[in-house]
Amino acid sequence: MTLKLGVIGTGAIGADHIRRCMQTLSGARVTAVNDINAESAASAVKSYAPNAKVFSDPHALIKSDEVDAVLVTSWGPSHEEFVLASITAGKYVFCEKPLATTGEGCRHIVDAEMKHGKRLVQVGFMRPYDSGYRALKAVLDSGKIGDPLMLHCAHRNPRVGKNYNTDMAITDTLIHELDVLRWMLNDDYVSAQVIFPRKTPKSLPHLRDPQIVLLETAKGTRIDVEIFVNCQYGYDIQCEIVGELGIAKLPEPSAVLLRSEAARSEEILTDWKERFIGAYDVELQDFIDGVRSDKLRGPSAWSGYAAAVAADVCIKAQVSGAVEPINLPAQPAFYN
Amino acid sequence: MTLKLGVIGTGAIGADHIRRCMQTLSGARVTAVNDINAESAASAVKSYAPNAKVFSDPHALIKSDEVDAVLVTSWGPSHEEFVLASITAGKYVFCEKPLATTGEGCRHIVDAEMKHGKRLVQVGFMRPYDSGYRALKAVLDSGKIGDPLMLHCAHRNPRVGKNYNTDMAITDTLIHELDVLRWMLNDDYVSAQVIFPRKTPKSLPHLRDPQIVLLETAKGTRIDVEIFVNCQYGYDIQCEIVGELGIAKLPEPSAVLLRSEAARSEEILTDWKERFIGAYDVELQDFIDGVRSDKLRGPSAWSGYAAAVAADVCIKAQVSGAVEPINLPAQPAFYN
Amino acid sequence: MTLKLGVIGTGAIGADHIRRCMQTLSGARVTAVNDINAESAASAVKSYAPNAKVFSDPHALIKSDEVDAVLVTSWGPSHEEFVLASITAGKYVFCEKPLATTGEGCRHIVDAEMKHGKRLVQVGFMRPYDSGYRALKAVLDSGKIGDPLMLHCAHRNPRVGKNYNTDMAITDTLIHELDVLRWMLNDDYVSAQVIFPRKTPKSLPHLRDPQIVLLETAKGTRIDVEIFVNCQYGYDIQCEIVGELGIAKLPEPSAVLLRSEAARSEEILTDWKERFIGAYDVELQDFIDGVRSDKLRGPSAWSGYAAAVAADVCIKAQVSGAVEPINLPAQPAFYN
Amino acid sequence: MTLKLGVIGTGAIGADHIRRCMQTLSGARVTAVNDINAESAASAVKSYAPNAKVFSDPHALIKSDEVDAVLVTSWGPSHEEFVLASITAGKYVFCEKPLATTGEGCRHIVDAEMKHGKRLVQVGFMRPYDSGYRALKAVLDSGKIGDPLMLHCAHRNPRVGKNYNTDMAITDTLIHELDVLRWMLNDDYVSAQVIFPRKTPKSLPHLRDPQIVLLETAKGTRIDVEIFVNCQYGYDIQCEIVGELGIAKLPEPSAVLLRSEAARSEEILTDWKERFIGAYDVELQDFIDGVRSDKLRGPSAWSGYAAAVAADVCIKAQVSGAVEPINLPAQPAFYN
Ligand SMILES: NC(=O)c1ccc[n+]([C@@H]2O[C@H](COP(=O)([O-])OP(=O)(O)OC[C@H]3O[C@@H](n4cnc5c(N)ncnc54)[C@H](O)[C@@H]3O)[C@@H](O)[C@H]2O)c1
Ligand SMILES: NC(=O)c1ccc[n+]([C@@H]2O[C@H](COP(=O)([O-])OP(=O)(O)OC[C@H]3O[C@@H](n4cnc5c(N)ncnc54)[C@H](O)[C@@H]3O)[C@@H](O)[C@H]2O)c1
Ligand SMILES: NC(=O)c1ccc[n+]([C@@H]2O[C@H](COP(=O)([O-])OP(=O)(O)OC[C@H]3O[C@@H](n4cnc5c(N)ncnc54)[C@H](O)[C@@H]3O)[C@@H](O)[C@H]2O)c1
Ligand SMILES: NC(=O)c1ccc[n+]([C@@H]2O[C@H](COP(=O)([O-])OP(=O)(O)OC[C@H]3O[C@@H](n4cnc5c(N)ncnc54)[C@H](O)[C@@H]3O)[C@@H](O)[C@H]2O)c1
Known part of the structure; x- marks a missing residue:
């Protein structure tokens, strides 16, 4: 039916x-x-x-x-x-x-x-439905790189609109990493810290951009996520898992390899809508x-x-500059 | 409905x-x-x-x-x-x-x-429905690499069964290139030549493997296709278009980049069924x-x-060793 | 003479x-x-x-x-x-x-x-004499990627001897980054923080491995350096500069691209002596x-x-867990 | 002394x-x-x-x-x-x-x-002194890809001067492949054929460009070399060895990986003098x-x-359009 x-x-x-x-x-x-x-x-x-x-x-x-x-x-x-x-x-x-x-x-x-x-x-x-993240998780779960120790991630947009503010770097942008990394690692966040590098001149006055979010998980895995929403060059999602035995990196979207004008090049998407289409x-x-x-x-x-609990703490950490604890209750058996 | x-x-x-x-x-x-x-x-x-x-x-x-x-x-x-x-x-x-x-x-x-x-x-x-070939055609049609002059292609299988014979390298394997390249170039074949390199010891006695097929189109574009069906290492499809201004290459299927055991590596598929899934x-x-x-x-x-007409001539060229003409009637308006 | x-x-x-x-x-x-x-x-x-x-x-x-x-x-x-x-x-x-x-x-x-x-x-x-770092600096100095905002670096060894201790991750390993990044950025360090991820089981009991060192420069550029000296897979040096307009990455040492055993692969060095030979x-x-x-x-x-002043502070930061200031006097005109 | x-x-x-x-x-x-x-x-x-x-x-x-x-x-x-x-x-x-x-x-x-x-x-x-060709030969000699069956090569220049003629594609350009491939394979050429694809409009009237030279060795290995001296985009040397078990490809010169303007790109040299410097x-x-x-x-x-004997035959094959035999006497013991 x-x-x-x-x-x-x-x-x-x-x-x-x-x-x-x-x-x-x-x-x-x-x-x-x-x-x-x-x-x-x-x-x-x-x-x-x-x-x-x-x-x-x-x-x-x-x-x-x-x-x-x-x-x-x-x-x-x-x-x-x-x-x-x-x-x-x-x-x-x-x-x-x-x-x-x-x-x-x-x-x-x-x-x-x-x-x-x-x-x-x-x-x-x-x-979690993206073929790239699935392939990455398959490698992790295979044991080929051992247990994960660190993750280096980036979430970059070419530019954002006037309404986009410093909070939204968490609630609208990082939120996807907060979900997918938890799923990837099968682990929970226990602390967050936010670092503000030198601001890009391409950002509007009210927006701190870029930001680096440092997360720690219950198992001690350390995650850094660069959020850079006025990076100009493209919509670019990076995720690299450093394990005990090796490193696995999220596949780049496949693209034609061009040799022209003194360069080998592959296109980077600029529209987020196409990235996970x-x-x-x-x-x-x-x-x-x-x-x-x-x-x-x-x-x-x-x-x-x-994801929402972690996002709430990240916003707090943006303001405090300190390492902020994340307290998520244990997952009820109902959800296993 | x-x-x-x-x-x-x-x-x-x-x-x-x-x-x-x-x-x-x-x-x-x-x-x-x-x-x-x-x-x-x-x-x-x-x-x-x-x-x-x-x-x-x-x-x-x-x-x-x-x-x-x-x-x-x-x-x-x-x-x-x-x-x-x-x-x-x-x-x-x-x-x-x-x-x-x-x-x-x-x-x-x-x-x-x-x-x-x-x-x-x-x-x-x-x-022609594969996203990679479509992206390649989009680059070609964009004019970025100018008109096509040469194509370098390869169609490789890890291995084939006992029933696979020298003809089938054309009728079962090359047939896909015969179709997709014609579509890619919007051009017709006018001649074919087949070259037999040193045979791989991995091939059965009755099968000449690898083969190289050289095609010429009406516009003078030259195509070489390596057919190698006992290549052992993977199912691997290559297509590179050399144009007046640059070169465009069929994307590799996207894969996790692994750093492990003293190598950076990306998986190559071994099962043809997954390549164009x-x-x-x-x-x-x-x-x-x-x-x-x-x-x-x-x-x-x-x-x-x-494709069938071209395949018929390729088989003839396998036997003759000579450059054989391909005569396809003009495409009727009905099919434009 | x-x-x-x-x-x-x-x-x-x-x-x-x-x-x-x-x-x-x-x-x-x-x-x-x-x-x-x-x-x-x-x-x-x-x-x-x-x-x-x-x-x-x-x-x-x-x-x-x-x-x-x-x-x-x-x-x-x-x-x-x-x-x-x-x-x-x-x-x-x-x-x-x-x-x-x-x-x-x-x-x-x-x-x-x-x-x-x-x-x-x-x-x-x-x-600073390595052709890769020089090429990277040439790109940075060209203005192609704008001013640098963040650097993501890694310094990985397959394994270290028994005498290697937690300090030496700074004095023997990070010291090269402390020098080359200062030269690359033409900037000085103002603070350091050290984070200890989940320890790799491949490390000896007395050694905390991996470590992540976070550095801040006078111009506000943020640097993260992963130090991982029991990474098993190879001697691997990474350096990525995120600028206002784009990103530039230290070249990998050039290597033969191999297609074999269901993988495309390139060798990674395992002996540090060959990396900057x-x-x-x-x-x-x-x-x-x-x-x-x-x-x-x-x-x-x-x-x-x-480099020595910064290293001293990094060792202090390993112990304190806090963000530690780095106070280097202004460079005398004698050295300009 | x-x-x-x-x-x-x-x-x-x-x-x-x-x-x-x-x-x-x-x-x-x-x-x-x-x-x-x-x-x-x-x-x-x-x-x-x-x-x-x-x-x-x-x-x-x-x-x-x-x-x-x-x-x-x-x-x-x-x-x-x-x-x-x-x-x-x-x-x-x-x-x-x-x-x-x-x-x-x-x-x-x-x-x-x-x-x-x-x-x-x-x-x-x-x-033969280039680190890339040496690395490629080391892979071949290691047995990792088995015996060589086919080589796909290209020798491309952005453009050539007025004095460059069709012969010189052999005597000045191909001559380097004729030497290095013989060294690589430890084998001698036995025949040559030259194919002229559709001519690039970037070439002067007197010069046929590109050309494809097909060589056969005593052991039956088949080599195709694309010579394209007005390719516009760069000075680009390609060499791929297809062996019984896998494929090895000449390393690209190492280059900074740039992410900018919606592309991942690496520079290609344009001046031949830098390629083998x-x-x-x-x-x-x-x-x-x-x-x-x-x-x-x-x-x-x-x-x-x-190399000179092979070059002489390639020039003959340019004119005849036929497969021309190459007869090199056996190498005297003096030269072993
Ligand atoms: N998963 C993703 O990648 C992704 C991508 C885009 C949007 N989203 C989410 O989808 C949601 C919608 O985003 P969008 O881009 O389509 O926004 P949108 O502004 O284009 O559309 C929202 C629509 O909801 C309607 N609407 C608002 N309040 C309503 C209400 N109370 N009752 C009925 N209709 C109401 C609006 O009139 C509007 O047509 C957001 O929550 C956004 O975060 C998720
Ligand atoms: N486009 C592609 O990539 C692709 C891939 C695989 C197969 N094919 C083509 O699809 C066709 C089938 O291939 P396959 O791999 O499924 O083969 P198969 O042998 O697995 O299946 C063929 C089926 O057809 C049945 N059959 C045979 N003759 C019949 C008849 N006269 N009437 C009714 N049924 C009959 C057989 O009993 C069998 O069940 C072939 O022509 C093959 O070339 C195309
Ligand atoms: N730039 C680099 O990449 C790099 C690489 C390796 C070593 N180094 C540095 O080079 C130095 C030597 O390293 P190494 O690997 O050759 O060590 P090593 O132990 O192999 O050699 C050191 C030598 O110095 C001698 N020596 C020690 N004290 C001496 C003294 N007071 N007077 C005279 N000789 C003395 C020892 O007998 C020994 O032969 C170290 O400072 C090391 O950090 C730099
Ligand atoms: N291996 C390579 O990659 C490579 C690269 C460039 C040139 N070459 C070869 O090197 C040779 C020189 O090339 P070039 O680019 O330097 O050319 P060039 O024209 O710049 O220099 C040649 C020089 O030889 C001098 N000369 C000519 N005939 C002479 C004679 N009979 N006695 C003394 N001097 C004489 C000329 O006056 C000139 O100064 C050529 O054979 C060329 O093929 C090889």
């Missing part, structure tokens, strides 16, 4: 997920759509899901019989409300990151889900397959919570 | 295409299946398409109302018959390569399709989308014919 | 420098040799400089008319004494690193040299040319002093 | 070799110089060898007591005469390539040297050491002869 999906939020990623479900993926179709901006909803439906019903009330959409599962792709601050409502309705829900804007908000969802008694929530962290398909197909087989396997509400 | 597909031949690639249509792609389902080996058909249906009907007669399948379009994935020698029958039935047909085993057989199909008056046939050449999805989705929009865009019967 | 060199210390590097002067370089020959171990001196002379005179007293060697300039290649703790004596004798002196074992010792040399009134001392930091020749030729033209251009006593 | 060298021909490479002997290498000095252009000789002496004597007669230079060994760096057509005169004088002679302009000319030298009874001649083929030093030092130890080890007169 084809899965009936209801989508709340039809902006950039919402519309793209609708297209994905209707034209690329298998086993689901979008039957219901809502957006606070009615025009946006209408336009998405027109482009990709002509037979879907536009709901003016997101809660009516959640409850509707036309909806088997919900995709929450509205603005971050509205996620908590819609995810909680979906749990109340006993429906599976895929929620774009962040699960909630704070650790506390995420905790409400975790509590509600555990009370409900079954995993219903998948968070839209797509990097394949991962979105795999992620959403996995959600659909998970719902259809009544067992979710993707990033859980707990993952969303863990 | 979901497209109803009938599949003839449920061996390795047939079964995989059924799985693909049922679990990964959008807009189609397999409703009918046939194989000369009834057990094979039953098993494929059981694994991937429980609701599909097993036909004992492939021609009944082709004609059935339960079938909107046909996938021909049986052995090569049976392709011509099933493709011609599909055309007669006025149904779209996706045929795995080869379209027919000889240039002459392909010509029958071209003639039948032109007589029918509309493109109905797509040949299962998947390399993404391309099969794109290829078949394009066929489905093409049928649903009533306009095929993939490799045409003419492409199948052109 | 061929330069007459006297060498004090004929161990591993001393003997190698004698060979270098006699068989590879231009414009100098070794005429006098001393070692506390007379057998060692005799053996070096026999192998590479049969006409050189063996001195039993290093101070007699320094004063001898047979010696135009001195090479100090004895154990570190003896360097200060021999360099000071050379200055007193008014002779040019090339001193292997370290110039002295502490900042204070180096200061004595700096003071003596300034009092003498002319540069006489070159310190054996060879990395070309640089030793250039370094010593530059000393010889400098002496012959009466003007030294290589690493000065001030460079030796600056 | 320092070796006294006499140099005939003080053009580009002659002057450079004088500088090399006087300022970089060990064990020799230039004591005598001649050039048909007296001003050129005077200028070279002034710049690099102020104490050398300028001879107006090259034969007087060869015979002079002030000359232990001769460097012939005049124009190609004069080489045969000066090398023969050096042999007559019983002096060691280093002769820049070509040894003589034809196979026949080289044969005269071979015969004279054998009659003299001892190797006196080293030909200025410097690629290190090899010239090693080559000439080896000649000096060889003379001093009375035993030459570098490329012999036979190597010069073998």
Whole structure:
């Protein structure tokens, strides 16, 4: 039976997920759509899901019989409300990151889900679905490089808009590393420190850029993440794991090798949307397959919570300049 | 409306295409299946398409109302018959390569399709759907390296089975280059020469391995293709275009960079099935989308014919040792 | 006129420098040799400089008319004494690193040299003579990547001996980065912090390995150096400069690209002696040319002093765990 | 004892070799110089060898007591005469390539040297001294890739002058491959074929560019060499050996890896003089050491002869378009 999906939020990623479900993926179709901006909803439906019903009330959409599962792709601050409502309705829900804007908000969802008694929530962290990160994890798990001791990472954007501020380097940018590295290492963060190098003149006055975040895990692995969102040259994601026996590095996206104008060169992407484009398909197909087989396997509400708790501390460390402890409760058996 | 597909031949690639249509792609389902080996058909249906009907007669399948379009994935020698029958039935047909085993057989199909008056046939050449070849073509078409003057290519397998013979280096192996390079260059072959280097001791007595095929195109571009099917080390596909201004090289599949045991290394695939695995999805989705929009865009019967004509001459050149002319008629406007 | 060199210390590097002067370089020959171990001196002379005179007293060697300039290649703790004596004798002196074992010792040399009134001392930091570091500096100085904001470095050895302790990660290993990065950036260090990741089980109990040293420069550039001396896989030196506009990375030593056994691979050196082998020749030729033209251009006593001061603070930071300030006096005009 | 060298021909490479002997290498000095252009000789002496004597007669230079060994760096057509005169004088002679302009000319030298009874001649083929080619040969000789079956090579220049003609693609360009591949493979050529791809519009009317030369060796190894002297983008030398078990590729010159302007890039040299710059030093030092130890080890007169014979046939094959046999007599024991 084809899965009936209801989508709340039809902006950039919402519309793209609708297209994905209707034209690329298998086993689901979008039957219901809502957006606070009615025009946006209408336009998405027109482009990709002509037979879907536009709901003016997101809660009516959640409850509707036309909806088997919900995709929450509205603005971050509205996620908590819609995810909680979906749990109340006993429906599976895929929620774009962040699960909630704070650790506390995420905790409400975790509590509600555990009370409900079954995993219903998948968070839209797509990097664990990226073929590159998967290959890297496969090498790590193979034992070829021994246990991980250090990670050197970088998250670089060519430039950011005026609204991007120093906090967002954590909540919007680092958040992906916070999730994917935890998954990669199967380990939890215990402290964070933030260092501010000499600021790039390409950054606006209100934004400290670049930043270096130093994380420590429970097992003692040390992680450094360079966040540099006005690096000019490209959207570039680096992750290198230094193990006891060797080093493994995230693959570069494959590119044509050009010999021209006195250089050997390979293109670097500049648009973040292209960097993990394949991962979105795999992620959403996995959600659909998970719902259809009544067992979710993707990033859980707990993952969303863990990332949010670490992000909260990183922001504190930006201000204090000190090494700040991260206290995440032990993961409940429910989430193993 | 979901497209109803009938599949003839449920061996390795047939079964995989059924799985693909049922679990990964959008807009189609397999409703009918046939194989000369009834057990094979039953098993494929059981694994991937429980609701599909097993036909004992492939021609009944082709004609059935339960079938909107046909996938021909049986052995090569049976392709011509099933493709011609599909055309007669006025149904779209996706045929795995080869379209027919000889240039002459392909010509029958071209003639039948032109007589029918509309493109109905797509040949299962998947390399033009590979993201690497597409990126390479994009660079070529951008003009960055100027017009192409030479191509250096290689098609290497770790090893081949006992049944693989010297001819098959052309008909089974080179055939993919014959198709994809013609597409890449938008040009036709005018001559072929085959050179036999010192034979690898890893090859069986009856097989001349490696071989080098030299092709010349109508525009004067020169192509060398190394075919080496007992190269031991991996399944490795190389394609380098030397242009007036620079050189562009087919991307290597992206891989984890490992530093260990006194080496920096990246894995090379050994199983051909993994090398173009993404391309099969794109290829078949394009066929489905093409049928649903009533306009095929993939490799045409003419492409199948052109590759077969060139292959016939390469085999002649293996025997003669001479430079042999390739005479392909001008492409009919029907196929532009 | 061929330069007459006297060498004090004929161990591993001393003997190698004698060979270098006699068989590879231009414009100098070794005429006098001393070692506390007379057998060692005799053996070096026999192998590479049969006409050189063996001195039993290093101070007699320094004063001898047979010696135009001195090479100090004895154990570190003896360097200060021999360099000071050379200055007193008014002779040019090339001193292997370290110039002295502490900042204070180096200061004595700096003071003596300034009092003498002319540069006489070159310190054996060879990395600024390495073609890779020079190419990297050329890119930085070209402005292509803008001003440097961050440096990510690594200094890895496959393994170390029993005598190697936690301090030596600074004084023997990091010391090369302390010199070359200061030269690269044309900047001074203002603080240091040391982080100890999870210890590798390959390290002996008394040695904390790996370590991460975080340095800050006067201009605000942030440097992280991973020191990992039991990394098993190779001798591997990494240096990546993140600038305002782009990133430049120290070249890997060039190596044959091998495709074999399901991998593309390039060899990594395992013996540190081979990594900068070309640089030793250039370094010593530059000393010889400098002496012959009466003007030294290589690493000065001030460079030796600056590296020693930073090293002293790094050792303090290993113990305190805190961010420790580095206070280097302003460089005297004498050294510009 | 320092070796006294006499140099005939003080053009580009002659002057450079004088500088090399006087300022970089060990064990020799230039004591005598001649050039048909007296001003050129005077200028070279002034710049690099102020104490050398300028001879107006090259034969007087060869015979002079002030000359232990001769460097012939005049124009190609004069080489045969000066090398023969050096042999007559019983002096060691280093002769820049070509040894003589034809196979026949080289044969005269071979015969004279054998009659003299001892190797006196080293030909200025410097690629066997290049660290990259040596590393490649070390891999081949290690057995890691098994016996060689095919070689894919390229010799590309950004552009050539007006005087460069179709023949010179062989005599000036391919000649280096003809020598170094023979050395690499320890094998002789038995046939040659030349293919002319579509001509680059960047080439002048009288020059066919690019060309592909196909060579066959006695052991059946097949070599293709692309010669492309108006490739625009750089001076680029490629050599890939396909063996029974794997493939080894000539290292690229090491270069800074740059991430900037949406690309990862490494510089390609554009000036041929820089490509093998290190090899010239090693080559000439080896000649000096060889003379001093009375035993030459570098490329012999036979190597010069073998390359010239192959070159003669390649020129014939350019005209005939056919596969032309190469008949080199067996190498006399004298040269083993
Ligand atoms: N995983 C990723 O890589 C990734 C990428 C992009 C965006 N995101 C996340 O997806 C979410 C949406 O991002 P976007 O780029 O599509 O933003 P967007 O601004 O383009 O779209 C958000 C849409 O939500 C609608 N909306 C806002 N509040 C609503 C509410 N209360 N009820 C219904 N609709 C509401 C808006 O009208 C808008 O159409 C964000 O949380 C973002 O962090 C994740
Ligand atoms: N595009 C590619 O990369 C690619 C890859 C693999 C195979 N192929 C092509 O696909 C075709 C099938 O290859 P395969 O590897 O699946 O072979 P296979 O032997 O595994 O399967 C072929 C199947 O066809 C059935 N069959 C044979 N003749 C039949 C007939 N007359 N009627 C009905 N069924 C019949 C057989 O019983 C068998 O089950 C071949 O033409 C091959 O060249 C293409
Ligand atoms: N720049 C580099 O990369 C590099 C590399 C290796 C060593 N070094 C430095 O060179 C120095 C020597 O190192 P090595 O590896 O050759 O050590 P080594 O132990 O092999 O040799 C040292 C020699 O000095 C002699 N010696 C010691 N004290 C002496 C004294 N008071 N008078 C005369 N001779 C004395 C010893 O007998 C020994 O022969 C050290 O300071 C080391 O740090 C630098
Ligand atoms: N191995 C290499 O990579 C390499 C590189 C460059 C040149 N070469 C070879 O070196 C030789 C010289 O090349 P170049 O680039 O220096 O050329 P060049 O024209 O710069 O110099 C040649 C010099 O020889 C002098 N000369 C010519 N005939 C003479 C004669 N009969 N007696 C005395 N002097 C004479 C000329 O006046 C001139 O000064 C050529 O054979 C060339 O093929 C080899």
